[in-house]
Amino acid sequence: MFYIANVSPRSTGKTTNSAWMGHALHERGRRVIGYDADDSRQFSRWQAAGAYPFVVQQAxxxxxxxxxxxxxxxxxxxxxxxxxxxHLEDHQAVGASVLRLADLAIVNLPPSMNDVERMEELPLREFIENVAPLRLDSKAPVTWVLLCKAPNGVSEIKQVREYLEDEGYNVFTTVIPAVVKYMRTHEGSEILAKGSVFDELVTEMEERALLP
Ligand SMILES: Nc1ncnc2c1ncn2[C@@H]1O[C@H](COP(=O)(O)OP(=O)(O)OP(=O)(O)O)[C@@H](O)[C@H]1O
Ligand SMILES: [Mg+2]
Known part of the structure; x- marks a missing residue:
């Protein structure tokens, strides 16, 4: 099993992105299991009644x-x-446990300096690096930032990307826009990832050899 951990310091769009990412991977022919590692249990509720073509386990x-x-x-x-x-500000023990196993950590981050500050205040980099000694390979998981919930035409996207890259972060080229389609993701809603930006994200992950 290859584990992708969707993390963030606070509420940013992780459950929405997990749901769409899961569908995009499934539609590309991968066998997917969703894991709901949040006590608020949105992800498992959204999938309830078999709305998704994959299971979501509470974890x-x-x-x-x-x-x-x-x-x-x-x-x-x-x-x-x-x-x-x-979100890691309030769920550190679960977050650290998932990161001990994660093959790929994705930091779900709206492109605002406010969110970047929340990431640095945690501090996120140290949080991820601290799990290294607890992992089989003694290395921190490969980590990429996914800019998400990005308003249209905002110049901050470029600024945040450059800032993060200067800080040494990997940042996906694919950006998840703030649009009604994603905002409407909810309990039982059907998702078709084909043709969406999440399909492009999987392409980018494959091209960057991030997936097995
Ligand atoms: N790409 C997007 N475009 C528009 N709205 C979005 C997008 N992604 C998420 N949202 C909205 O932002 C809010 C937070 O999203 P979500 O619940 O996925 O975040 P989260 O990180 O899982 O939050 P929490 O840590 O509280 O579980 C929701 O109202 C959701 O509909
Ligand atoms: Mg959530």
Whole structure:
């Protein structure tokens, strides 16, 4: 199982992005399991009643790194686990546990300096680096920033991207726009990722060899 951890310091769009990313990966033929590592349980509720073509397991536990690998169903060994992690300002124990296992950490970040400050105040970089000694390879997980909920035509996108890259962060070229289509993601809503920016995101991940 290849684990993608969607993290952020505070509420930014992680559950929305997890849902769409899960669909985009599934539509590309990958076997997907969603993991809801947030006590508020949005992700698992959204999928309730079989609205999604993949399961979402509740996994808001500080023992994520121990329990989840033992519960991977047969046939999903080469699959992708998309983990919606409760925001790190308030869910540090669960977040650290998921990051101990994550193959790819995605920082879901609106392109505003305010959100960048929240990331630095956590501080996010240290939070991710601190799990390194607890991982099999003793390295921090590969980390990429996904700019999301980006208002149209805002010059801050470029400014935030340059700032983050200067700070040494990897930043996806693909940006998730703030649009009604994504805002409307909710319990039971159907998602078709084909033709959406999340399909482009999977293409970018594949081109950058971030996925197995
Ligand atoms: N790309 C987008 N365009 C417009 N609205 C969005 C977008 N992404 C998320 N939203 C809206 O922003 C709000 C927060 O999104 P979401 O619940 O996905 O964030 P979250 O990081 O999971 O929050 P929390 O940490 O509280 O669980 C929701 O109202 C959602 O509809
Ligand atoms: Mg959420």
């Amino acid at each position: 808001a536990t500080a023992a994520f790194h121990m329990n989840v690998p033992q519960m991977v169903p047969a046939g999903f060994e080469d699959g992708v686990g998309v983990v919606d992690v409760g």
